[in-house]
Amino acid sequence: MASILKVENLNSYIGQYTILQGVDIEVKKGEAIAILGRNGAGKSTLLKTIMGLVNTRSGSILLGEDSLVGIPTYDIANKGIGYVPEDYGVFDYLTIAENLKLAIRNDTKDGDDRIAKVYDIFPDLRKASERMARTLSGGQRQMLSISRALVNDNKIILIDEPSKGLAPVVIETLAVALKEISKESTILLVEQNFSLACAIASRYYIINEGRTVVNGKIEDLIQDTQLQATHLGI
Template identity: 35%
Template sequence: MSLLEIRNLHAGYGQMTILKGIDMMLDAGEIGVIVGPNGAGKSTTLKAIFGMLNITEGSIHFDGHDITGISPEKLAAHKIAMVPQEHNVFATLTVHENLEMGAYTRRDDYSRVMDEVYEIFPPLKDKRRQAAGELSGGQRQMVAFGRALMIEPKLILLDEPTAGLSPMYMSEIFDRVIAINKLGVTVAMVEQNAKQALAIAHKGFVLANGQNSYTDTGRALLDNPEVAKSFLGG
């Protein structure tokens, strides 16, 4: 059984339907990357998984449970976390306080998890007493990742994690995604830098007009001339 299974998903905003029958499956421990042109429904797919919009048809199952339409607050109990593209840190709080906010639902000792986050993101340990809003874009993204990891998720949803970052930080974020995955966390990621993202993906999903265009391994999609021509810039 797949950890995440999406079947015939139709969803959108209000009366506007964006997703028109999306299918997607991820096994535990995989990195899944969703790519496609603007307006294809990439970020909408993540928001649908995370209970942030109206689902009109289809289903989402996670770890054997039907989570279709469950609110984001309740999904934390299922060990699902999301890092949105924007407004993903508390700017006036310190790095350490941001991480503590990620653990607000926990009633146990999470110091071990905090130590693991600092191991994965060494720059954050040095800046743990600094306000998150004072950090660089790449470091703020690390804070957002770290906060999501505080619930020890089985699945983490990443919406455009390298958007607006310099090439140096872009590579570092992809390295951190791999490091998170090696902890046993399944990753579903939307990414505009499609070639770099597919290079680290176990599975890739190319969307267009709210529907699946291609589904394959990341490597196979990179080697597919039709995908390269239509979606990867040649």
């Protein structure tokens, strides 16, 4: 099966500091891939580099056959990449309904149907659709952020630390929703919560000090406690 997203020998920098120093990943259609690693390993920077928010020094980023290197972030989004940042990325002074409508790209023909489907996945958002985003709980804001990526027919969705700062009971609800989303969407997930990542992803890549160091099937990683201890501190 052809790759949806392929990153090869990616090096990127912020200011004078090189953050990624040789990252390789490949995501095929329908997969849910987890990017794992210790804090500061470069996981979030990888997603930001794919989205053009961090400068690429060298290497390649391909969406299908299209290079994303040097392209403005809005063009990358228009090519079919949904991005859920770790700081939610919602408009505080707009309602849930307004946030969702604003996220729909001009080329999306079934936006209303997609919003209805989002409400089916996250019933709490339907109930609170006329509330401003700033009044929502952390879990609801995360649901809204993910939903904003779902209202378009994206080729892949990048999700950065969805469980960050959330209570365990909320994480359980989020895990069920993300598992449901993964049945129809291709997902690249950065997640520090090992249990959540294992519940959603089928394959993984571990990044350490800005480099891809190991990859494989999630089911094998679950059994390999030595690998978990070495690279994830579990």
